[in-house]
Amino acid sequence: MPLSTQSQTDDAQYILVASLDNARNISNILKAITFKDHAIFSATPNGLKVTVEDSKCLQANAFIQADIFQEFTIKEDSVGFQVNLTVLLDCLTIFGGSTVPGVNTALRMCYMGYGYPLTLFLEEGGVVTVCKINTQEPEEPIDFDFCSSNVTNKVILQSESLKEAFSELDMTSEVLQITMSPNQPYFRLSTFGNSGNAHYDYPKDSDMMELFQCTKTQINRLTELYSQNTWTSSSPNV
Template sequence: MSVLSQHEDVDEDYLFEAFLDSVKHISVLLRAVNFKDTATCFATDKGLKVTVEDSKCVQASAFIQREVFQQYTLNDEQVAFKINISVLVECLNIFGGSSTALKMCYQGYGFPLTLLLEEGGVITDCSIRTLEAEEILDFNFCAANVLNKIILRSECLKEVFAELDSSSDLVEILLSPDPPYFRISTVGTAGDTKIDIPKNSDMIETFQCTTLATSRYKLSHVKPSAKSLAISQKVSIRTDDRGLLCFQYMIPADNHTCFIEYCCTPVADIDGDYDE
């Protein structure tokens, strides 16, 4: 039993305290959304959400449910703060192994996030400076506006991503109730790449497409989601009536499933091909 877990008395000065008997899962999740240095952390009754944004066009959120933690205490309705996620990930990588326990403590505005990492009775104490949380983007991705949704095994999308032409500036995603059903395309120096996946493919578990929808996205905005894809088992792909693209990655964590949601705005609504 970890030395950290034996201290079950909660310091009321802390707004947020959480304990994990292994740092492994949270470390993997945070690395997957670490494509920018700054993240906003939200602790609520449901668990911990860590959100990273880029250029008001991309937003990735890692969700770690309350049930994943062995101990989880919140002394406010919601606790939010900004942090340098690159520093946080580095601390977990340097001082944390697969058998390292982690305790996180946050006292409130102006105070650091304290990490206590314990392995074999040896405790390492890290303090990371925090900033006041700023309002994050609200893409308002509600179920009523979703036009198309598919759920597929992650191996399938990994193969598709591997075949995309990295010299292309844009990636085009087509979803339709009729053939070709699901198509991902790029145009680069090597020529056109079009990958079609039929709705009856063994890789697709759910296919709910109501209308033909084609949108283009910057490949540089979609690419960082590959880090989340790499650790996931399944992925849900949704598009709404504005062309907003949302990947939801399902990631196993022992007896639980954690999620990373990755949203990306379209370059423009189109019909036809890439030619302007």
């Protein structure tokens, strides 16, 4: 990979260097959490964490372990900065995302420190493009301190299966109701649209369930104010 031939002298000026043979791997991860323009990047020797927040009430995190990168060098205990996520994704796909087998866009991401831009070296087919994205001082993200002892219900589902489930929902409904219960229906998605009420039930032992821990019935509703990330919930006694 030509990018790997960048001199060690050049690397000496950076406090963070991360390289990938295929930029699509990181762009796909970032697309999954892109619901706001800006993201907070926090790097430690363990890897890179990307946080996106909205109105201090909704947070999405993606963590890319250091082992995922072909090279991951950090010269401080932690490095943090904020960038425009939309601009970053545009840069990562600057070559258009080749679909030719064996042809990938290599990425080398470098950061010199506070006040400096995030520099991207992208190479495909022997052509190298350099992008520099202005960085900002990162805001302090919300600390969602969920104590494990206070967790009533916990469900982990396969993302692809959940995406398919959401695609079947009635989009005319102003409310998406999520029910979790230790008894049937176990996990239920409900909509209340123009064509009537609809319930989609998923057994706790279905293929889409990675983990199902439920001690009592809980109902959460995502209302028509979902654009403002407003949730209402209730936990009826059972």
